[in-house]
Structure formats: structure tokens, C-alpha cells
Amino acid sequence: MNRPASLPFDTRPTSTRPVDTLITNAHVVVDRDAEYPGGWIALAGGRVAAVGHSHQAPPPAGRTIDAGGRLVTPGLVNTHHHMYQNLTRAYGPAINGSLFDWLTTLYPLWAGLDEENVYLSTYVGIVELLMGGCTTSSDHLYVHPRPGLIDAQVTASTELGFRFMATRGSMTRSVADGGLPPESVVQDHDTIMADAERLVGAHHDPAPGAMTRIALAPCSPFSVSEEIMVSSAEFAEKHDVRLHSHLAEDHDEDTYCLETYGCRPVEYFERVGWASDRAWVAHFIYPSDDEVARLASAGVGAAQCPSSNMMIGQGSMDAMRMRSMGLTVGLGCDGSASTDSASLWMETRNALLLGRLRNGPASMRARDALDMATRGSAACLGWDDEIGHLRPGACADLVVWETHPVALAGALVDPVEAWLRTGPSRAWHTLVAGRVLVEDGEPVAAALPEVLRRHRAAAAAMQNLL
Template sequence: MSVDLLVRDAYIYVDREWEIESGWIAIKDGRIQALGKSGDEPVSARVISANGRLVTPGLINAHHHMYQNLTRSYAPVTNGTLFQWLTGLYPLWANIDEESVYLSTYIAMTELLMGGCTTSMDHMYVHPKPFLIDAQFRAARDIGFRFYATRGSMTRSVENGGLPPASVVQTEDEILADSVRLVEKYHDAKPGSMGRVALAPCSLFSVTENIMVESAQLAEKYDLRLHTHLAEDPQEDEYCAEVYKCTPVEYFERVGWATPRSWVAHFIYPNDEEIGRLAHAGVCTTQCPCSNMLIGGGSADVMGLRRRGMRVGLGCDGSASTDHASMWLEARTALLLGRYRNGPNSMSARDVLDVATRGGAACLGWEDEIGHLRPGACADLVIWQMSDVALAGAHSDPVESWLRCGPAVAGTTIVNGKPLVENTQPVMSQLSSVLREHAKHARRIQCFEV
């Protein structure tokens, strides 16, 4: 057997309950061809030695807002509540355009790769200009990143009971027409796809009931996933009680979203009965621990949700609320938060790794091909790297050491069988010029002189 790429001398976390202490992974045509223990490696056109390091499936980011890295750590809103943070930043986000979205997406995907992420969705819900998601697909293609776009939307501006200014909302007809256009142009449901599309009205306090219903119907027609924010903040409960006379989860069910097509971000404030109903309906959720902790809005009980039968993924959330795009940091924070909340026996590093891989794949409806390294899976994997000082004394368990020690970064990140990070550095030759242009756009959007 001859293959395209061989990763050898690795401690391999293949999947739940399958680890290879000293082994190799053979890659051919963008797929995991075979795995084995050291000593019987196939012939390969290229060999990468992991030098005994941990290799895992690529982490999957199941909730993000990539354009927000244009307003990271924006001082006037760093200490506000969720609603204060949103209303402070919406006027700035009204200044994004196709080029700034391309640049911010390029930077976000590069940063994700450096933190061990190989597949990410993005929730682009601010649309002051057309063709913003087109720019994201262009960035993903230029990098070679596996991308799951979600066509977000807002219809309620401050003039009719919402939070955002009128400049970033759209009519229902505009949203639905562009959703169909994007799906027909970019959604690739075939095995090994590098780009897919889901529908994602932003939140119950920023869209009309009709757009939620129409999106669910459109998802049925085109066989798409659905995504939104849900039960994120106590103010959401107050808003929903006043406007819809029900809880956020009851509203979610009323508009036809309680189906296996749906995954939601945050899901911090449902009651026990609501958790049971959505878990039974097959809805998945995504925890975003760093963002939730920085805004001070609480965080989902990951292991509690899993015990109730709900699949849970992990997400960075917006780069203006979490201010980074490291899935390793999210994973470590999830571990610390889970153990702080429920005790030291409640969550292990393997639990978190399962959430960040299999859980994210479940959110995206893509468990057959990503989130594991079984033969036939997409060849998306990470060779993790830490300093010898950070790992000094850690010899008994590479997976636990991965999160308990650190910081860890991706030494090598492989997507679709191609290394996109090598020796901890991105391989993209145009990154320096993208960073320069990104800085210009960020200063413009934040109203600094350029």
C-alpha cells in the first residue's frame, strides 16, 4: 500500500474508547486510509513524525462570529451585559463590507487552525452589505479550510422592538431570497465536502416569528441544518414573556424548530422539563465557556445536558466577546468550568475532547466523516505541541496532560489531507498582507484614523 502522507510515532486518540499508544496514520486522497501500531507502516510520499506527541481529530468549532475580530477588546463595551454589549457594537458592525469580511474570515480561520480546529461554522447575521457570506467562502477556499456557513439574519431593528439599528437588518423577502441563492451556489452535501450552508436567524429578540417558521420550512425543502441562539441570557426570558407570552424554549418549539435539524448556541437558562423535551426532539447545543464567562452570563452544564441525552459541542463564539479563536483554550476552560461546577469527578479531559470533536460533528450533522480518525474519515487531524518545560513530569496520560498542562498549540494541523500549519506556523504565504489590510479595516470600523 502506498499513501500520500504518513503521520508516525504518535499517541493517537482515534475516537471514543480507541487510542493507539505508539502508532501511525496513513492518509490518501484526503481520507484516513488506515491506522496501526508502530512497526508496520506503509510506504508514503511524505512522512511527518509526531515524535511521540498526542494526535487527535481536528477540533470542531460549532459556534462563531468571525467578523467580530474586527472589534476585539473594544474598550467601551468590555464590561457590559450581553444586551449592553450588543447595542454598543451594532453601530460599528454596520460598517463591515465584503472586503472586511473576507479579511476577518481569513484571520479567524488561520487562528482556528493554530488552535487545532479543522472545521468551523460561522454565524454571519449582520448584513449591512450584500455578498458577505460569499466573501467567507472565498477565504475558506483560499486557505483550504473546511467551512460550514450559516446564513444568519435579523429583521427587528430598534424601530420595531429589537436591539440592532435599521442599517444591519433586512426584510424577510431579502433574507429568504439570499438564503436560497447561497444554498444553491455553495451548499455541498456530498461526502468530503469542504463547504456547507445552514439557516440561522439570529435570535428570538432580533427576528420575526414568520422568518423562524419560513426558515424551518426552507430547511425541510433543501434538507438543511438550522441554528440560532437560545436561552442565553435572563433578559431573553423577559423579552420573550413580554412579546411572545411564553419562554424562549416554548417559542422555539412553537415555530417548528424542535427537530433533529437544529442546534443552538449557549442554552444556559432552560428549565429541567425544557431540557428533556429538546433532548428528546434531537436538538443539539453548543457551549461557549470563555465568552459566557467574560460577559458574566453563566454557562451551560455540559455533563448535565449529556446525561439528559443532549449532544453538546464546543464553540469559540464571537471574537469580540471571547476575543480569541483557540479551541484548545475553550476546551481547557470547559474542563475547568465543569469541574468547578460539579466536582473533580464530573468531567475528564476525554469528556471534553469528545465534546470538541464528536459533539461538534453532531451539531453540524456530520458525524460520519469528521470528529474522529476511523478509516474512511476525512483526514482532519492535529499533532499537538507543548514546551518540554510545560510537560516536565507528565508521563502517565497524554490526553489528560493535553488539557491539564499547557498551553498547547497545534504543531501540525492537517485538513483534507493537507498540512495548513507546520512547526506551529500557518503555511499561507499571503498572511502578512492580510494582517496589514485587516488592521486598516479594523481601525476604520472602530472609527480610528487610518
């Protein structure tokens, strides 16, 4: 991936040059190796201008936010989601099946997707993420029964001021071709690639500070043809965009790939040209050690989705062990029915709990989980130069966290450990590009009540409840 050699602005700390916003009286986590207890952070022009300790004089500011001693972290980054699925949240007939059972139950409902309900589900999904401390998200929309669905997502993210990587998902292999989805939600190769070309031209911004980027995301080895995998990899190389897919999520996937392609999923992934540093995959639960090492060497990243994996009950990646093998690991919340909430705080906490459950209490700390949710996730998206940390010059994407004083009573030593060990925590203030999008625990979104009304009607229609 091409990245800017330097950031196009002056980031030298100063106590005289005014800034837009100053957050004071905070425990500021700047990066995995830099914290400022009782510190402050100054934001200007949508960037971090300076960070300082309590004894250092901050610059004058147009607005000052007193964090009240709260924890401030980089905004959490969501590497895997299916926002449209909040239209079928906690859908009864799908909640107790295997992955394949779940998909075959819901595909016929999702065949009703149109621009209106994709816009509504994306708007609601983004607001929910903001309330859980997420400031950047990818989204994997792979069901395309009608055109223009990604455009509707970009409209919603732009209206809200959210940093967004839309992935143009695809499925080409229907039930008639030996896949899982019905014919109504699959598309042919040429339609998919033409739309990818159009979307990158219309919405992808490769520049520093971008708010919208586009990636290509064929759904999974069992729902797309080998041709679309190869074409997507070639397109991504030509246009310098990223690649995303599900991989090694289920034992049924192993069986399918062996029967269909004559090899295991990771070998197939390599064969179609995806083993590169522009690709990240979701779940990656069942690779061998050799397969992990190969993809780590190639620069591939992986998204752990702790709540989804536990809800489906079919395993979760050994994230810390894979990190020790050199694999980049981020976090994702995944979509509804596999999990029905989109709180990145909860995913970060669940990643910590899963890691310790698997490998013992000394194997993972809160800061490891936070690093996965920030730096690790940003690296999966190829965006770790600008997001996932709060060093001067970074995008001004951050969260002031609120945990009730009752829950924090007695937690006097380590605010980062307390953030995940106590709780629940919520975003008190969420800022994206320096703009306050959650304030005093409430989303700053005037259209939200009307969007929720329309979303309820759309969900009822999709679930045949009207």
C-alpha cells in the same frame, strides 16, 4: 438529515498500497474509545486510510511526518463563531457591559461591514482557528448591511483549504420594531429568504467530503420575527440544510419572550418548528430540565462557549449534566468582545475546568472535553459520520499537538489528561483533508502578512481610529 449509507472508497488497512501521508511515532486518539499509543496514521485521498500500533508495519507513503511522541487527535470542531467580530476585538467601550449592553454598543460599528472586511476577518479567523487545532468551523454572520458577505467568507475558506459551514444569519427586528439592532443592519423577510436560496444553490455541497456547506441562522428570538423563524425551518426541511440560532442565553431573553410571544424561549423555539435534529443552538444556559429533555428528545444540539460565557459573566450551560440527559453538546469559541481569542484548545480546557468547578473533580475528564470538541461538535453540525474522529474512511482532519517540554515535565502516564492539564498547547501540524495548513507551529498561508495589514486598516476604520 440525509447521510450517505457508506463511504465511496476502499478503507481496508494494507501495508502494501502506498498512501499520501504517514504520521508516525504518535499517541493517536482515533475516537472516544480507541487510542494507539506509539502508533501511526496513514492518509490517502483526503481520508484516513489506516491506523496502526507501533508493532504493525505501516504502508509506504509519499511523505512521512515523525510526530516525535506527540499527541494526535481528530481536528477540533467549532460550532459557534462570529468571525467578523475580530474587527472589534477588545473594543474598550463594550468590554464591561451585559450581553444587551455589549450588543447595542457594537451594532453601530458593525453596520460598516462590507465584502472586503468580511473576507479579511474570515481569513484571519480561520487562520487563528487552525493554529488552535480547529479543522472545521461554522460561522454565524447575522449582520448584513450589504449583499455578498457570505460569498466573501466562502472565498476566504476556499483559499485556505478549510472545512467550513457558513450560516446565513439574519435580523429583521430593529430598534423601531422593539428589537436591539439599528435599522441599518436588518433586512426584510423576502430579501433574506431569496439570498438563502441563492447561497444554497451556489455554495452548499451535501456530498461526502464536502468543504463548504450552508445553514440558515436567524440571530435570536429578540432580533427576528416569528415569520422568518417559520420560513427558515420550512426552507431547511425542503433543502435538507441545518438551522442555527442563539437560545436561552440571558435572563433578559426570558423576559423578552414572555412579553413578546407569551412563552419562554424554548417553547417559542418549538412553536416555530425548530425542535428537530437539523437544529443546533448556541449557549443554552438557562433552560429548565424539562426543556433540556424535550430538545434532547427532538435531536437538537447545543454549543457551549466557555470563554465567552465567563467573559460576559452571566453563566454557562451545565454541559456534562445535559449530555447525561441525552443532549448533544459541542464547543464554540464565539465572537470578539464576548471573548477575544479563538483557540479551540483553550475552549476545550475551559470546558473541562467549568465542568469540574460546577460538579466536582470526578464529574469530568479531559477525554470528556475532547469528545465534546470533536464528536459532540461534529454531531451538532450533522457531520459526525465524517469528522470528529479518525477511523478509517473519515476525513483526514487531524492535529499533531505541541506542548513545551518544560510544561510536560513529569507528565508520564496519560498524554490526553496532560494535554489539557498542562499547557498552553498549540497545533504543531494541522491537516485538513490531508493537506498541511499549519506546519511546525506556523500557518501555511502566503497571503497572511498582507491580509493582516489590510485587516488592521479595516479595523481602524470601523473603530473610527483613522
